[in-house]
Amino acid sequence: MSLPTTPPLARPSRPSWLAIGVGVGAVILVGAAGLLLGAAGIDSIQVVRALLDALPLIEVDNTLTEIQLNVLYEIRAPRVVLGGMVGAILAVAGASYQGVFRNPLADPYLLGVAAGAGLGATMAFAVSGDSSVLAPFAFLGGMAAVAVTYTLGRSVGGRTTTSLILAGVAVAAFATAIQTFLLQRNSETLRQVYSWILGQLVTVGWGDVVGLMPYALVASAVMLASRRMLDVLSIGDEEAGALGINVVRLRWVVVIAATLATAAAVSVSGLIGFVGIIVPHTIRILFGASYRVIIPLSLLFGAAFLMAADIAARTLVAPAELPIGVVTAFFGAPFFIMVLRSMRRSG
């Protein structure tokens, strides 16, 4: 075909600079708020001074005590960073599941992946008591759960949206039942498991951040790299296949990456639901429906969202703490109903 000499009229969708700016700004602002706020009652202005002082080339009077600095750098900072990482990968995993299953309600929590990963992690505790095998076991549990959910959802309802989610709910209930049973039977050794059933970021340190990092980086990179392919999948398996896509392989690649991310997140923070629904759908409404837009922005807005939820979790009933999963469910459940209603209208 002849080449037009003018620049192309349009380009494929991509995140606007405005959207990226808002996302980065939100991560920075919420992250800073996470450092400033907390139960230890450290004066915010002093924290700002300490943080400024820590920057190279800036000298400010740092009035925080050794203990306060310890709280800031060893408790608050890793918690903020971990919250951001977990939020980012849960959101991007949710968006990826929605793309490969062509189902707007798919989410690590609702597909049973999180519960399966939780069961896997519990089994790891029960079998070995060694926390280093947690992530692989959580991954295997998550993969088993998503495989059962997908097979079950297809066998009962073809490709309908609701059958997949109902299958996910059943798988999650089943996994949770076995998990509870294991917990009851091994209440001594498994007390630590209880802490993350409802999801929380309480006991984290830099070790957790370092442990999560490789999984988060690899899985996010794979999902990010697949964003264009997820758009191709949105026209259905048959048409995507006619465009030369190996649909089965693509689905496996993305599901494995999303499940790896979910399992890694679950093994440090427990079951945090609805992040994968709230974040991608908000982006879809505000910035565009292409996965080229949704996937990268989910990383940014997912991070900001979960850091904000964590601030709420630790300040609303201070000095006690709410499990962060309770906060996300409080916002997520009504949001889920909203998405459900909009599907009714359009389909």
Added chain:
Amino acid sequence: MITWDGVSVTYATTRVLGPLSLRVDDGEWVGLIGPNGAGKSTMLKTAIGAVDHEGTVSLSNGKRRPGLDIAWMPQRPQMPDDMTVFDYVVLGRTPHIGYLGSESRGDLDSVETALRKLGMLEFAGRGLVTLSGGEAQRAVLARALAQEAPVLLLDEPTASLDIGHALDVLEVLDELRAAEGLTVVTAVHDLTLAGRFADRLVLLGDGIVRGDGPPEVVLTEDLLRTHYGRGVRVIQDQDGPTVVPTRTND
């Protein structure tokens, strides 16, 4: 050139297509006609490997890479509501881009050219859900053209188009075929329209080729009555055969 050689498709124990052998030469336009359920869509799908089949479908270049060598336009495409027309037509470039790649300038130019040929440039930024039936059909066709494959298999490309747009679209295809030597196979319900554009019509009935030849040979009252189950009148004049529905069944 595309060749179906002894192709048959069986669902459970029912054979829905074939055995069927057909050769369509480079630059040739074959119109696939036949009643509902005759196997037209199934025959096109065997070429892209979307249905399991016996026998072989082969291309003259010795390859059969879905997307690159064959562009297929489905009868009922799945169109995501909130995708833009431009993003949708860009999907047609998928076979040309690696997993990690992104669209080159050349890819975007191909998309723009396809949109322009079908008069869809002004719709580029619109969501698919906002299109009329005819506009949506042209968007799907634009996606198929953007693939720039040498063989075009189009399943009812004009079903939702008014007579003006149908003629426009078929003229565009005819020009492309002449300019670039494309091989075109279209399944068409409108027998008169099929005969106006195709060099050759192939009549399928119960999955078997029942008639094959120039329009004036295939569009006969006898053949059509036998396979469509109703009498029609066929008027032959200098434009070719015109099929006229009648109420009397004789």
